[in-house]
Amino acid sequence: MANLLEELAALRNTRVWRSVFRGGSGESNLRRSLAVQQNVFLHLASVKIRRRALDFSVTWYLGTLSLGCFLILTVTGILLMLYYHPSAPQAYADMKDLQFVVSAGVFLRNLHRWSAHAMVLLVFAHMFKVFYRGAYRPPREFNWVIGVVLLMVTLFLSYTGYLLPWDQLAFWAITVGSNILAAVPVLGAKIRFLILGGHTVNANALLRFYVLHCVILPLIAVLFLGIHFWRIRKDGGLHTGEKTDE
Amino acid sequence: MPDEVKKPEGDKGPCVECSRRKFAKIGMGSVAAIGAGASVFGYQFLSPNVLYEPSPIVDAGKPDRYPPDSVTADTQNGIYIVHGAQGIYALSAVCTHLGCLTAWKPELGIIACPCHGSKFHVDGIKFAGPAPRPLPWLKTWVDDDGNVLIDRSEPLTREQFVRI
Numbered sequence A: 001m002a003n004l005l006e007e008l009a010a011l012r013n014t015r016v017w018r019s020v021f022r023g024g025s026g027e028s029n030l031r032r033s034l035a036v037q038q039n040v041f042l043h044l045a046s047v048k049i050r051r052r053a054l055d056f057s058v059t060w061y062l063g064t065l066s067l068g069c070f071l072i073l074t075v076t077g078i079l080l081m082l083y084y085h086p087s088a089p090q091a092y093a094d095m096k097d098l099q100f101v102v103s104a105g106v107f108l109r110n111l112h113r114w115s116a117h118a119m120v121l122l123v124f125a126h127m128f129k130v131f132y133r134g135a136y137r138p139p140r141e142f143n144w145v146i147g148v149v150l151l152m153v154t155l156f157l158s159y160t161g162y163l164l165p166w167d168q169l170a171f172w173a174i175t176v177g178s179n180i181l182a183a184v185p186v187l188g189a190k191i192r193f194l195i196l197g198g199h200t201v202n203a204n205a206l207l208r209f210y211v212l213h214c215v216i217l218p219l220i221a222v223l224f225l226g227i228h229f230w231r232i233r234k235d236g237g238l239h240t241g242e243k244t245d246e
Numbered sequence B: 001m002p003d004e005v006k007k008p009e010g011d012k013g014p015c016v017e018c019s020r021r022k023f024a025k026i027g028m029g030s031v032a033a034i035g036a037g038a039s040v041f042g043y044q045f046l047s048p049n050v051l052y053e054p055s056p057i058v059d060a061g062k063p064d065r066y067p068p069d070s071v072t073a074d075t076q077n078g079i080y081i082v083h084g085a086q087g088i089y090a091l092s093a094v095c096t097h098l099g100c101l102t103a104w105k106p107e108l109g110i111i112a113c114p115c116h117g118s119k120f121h122v123d124g125i126k127f128a129g130p131a132p133r134p135l136p137w138l139k140t141w142v143d144d145d146g147n148v149l150i151d152r153s154e155p156l157t158r159e160q161f162v163r164i
Helices: A002-011 A015-021 A029-037 A062-081 A090-100 A105-132 A141-163 A168-181 A188-196 A203-234 B020-046
Strands: B057-059 B070-074 B079-084 B087-092 B103-105 B110-112 B126-128 B137-142 B148-155
Touching: A062 A105, A062 A203, A090 A105, A105 A141, A141 A168, A141 A203, A168 A188, A168 A203, A188 A203, B070 B103, B079 B148, B087 B148
Parallel strands: none
Antiparallel strands: B057 B148, B070 B079, B079 B087, B087 B137, B103 B110, B137 B148
């Protein structure tokens, strides 16, 4: 066993490994830092963090849990797309097929649905936690603003996804929601027309909501998530409430 | 250009007059112009020119389908055809609150919205709930073939009856 581990460790010194992982890890702190800095995925995170930042009580892991929901939603959402046609009235039949015909379809659909509910809940909880701990204060005030954008994106994702089952609940929820939108002064009716692609919730609206839900909003979310995580590092790591943090 | 700009000594660059300020001006101007063009283009593109929506004019058939003192709900078209003491008139069944389809409750003799609880009399006047306006009266007339026609796109400003 020890031999095997040694052999695996020796892999790090091969040319192939070096070509993939650039700096690579090693014994010194510099090598360890480079392993994080020079990795496209890890470089968003800090090289070092305070031990206290890992305590459950500091964050309740709410941001990480929100990200977890987002990842689950991405995977299940892409899988659901394989059986879903965003056209009226086919969408409703596809949704029913996912529930009763497709193997594991009901599992994926429910996972997507419950993760969506959980994500909205967790994002709100995350914001309350940040607010009541004062973690929005300088130098982190701009990351709070990005967080507000992410909250809006989360809510829009939730709202656009609501129409896709194309059942009575979806239809009337979007009818009511788009009429609330029409209450915007002066431009309201026009905005509603552009969002729905018509005067009523119809096939155009279903397609527009589908594209928003599956392409536009997720891209915006990923962009802002990237900035959000990068800013945590740039703003001095998680707010732990310790004196040294100021 | 009234004044010739003197080339600074030793500068052999191809574009002496192009200061950074000028470059920024042209650049910002171009970005603004492209932005404005893209907004117009985007707005035009997102507004459908052809809609496959049903005609606002509904053919409700012969008037004798609506006996005196009756309220007929046409849920497909979102209208009520009421034959009252003064004649036939049509009401929109779309709630003026947030656009839900209201329902005729024959046992109570009222129109009620399932979404947020607005209640209306058969003349469209609201007596309970959040709806800000009465249910609109719709332009109703009888065509040459003797069919009742209702225009859902034209709410009336005052009561109007069709007498047969």
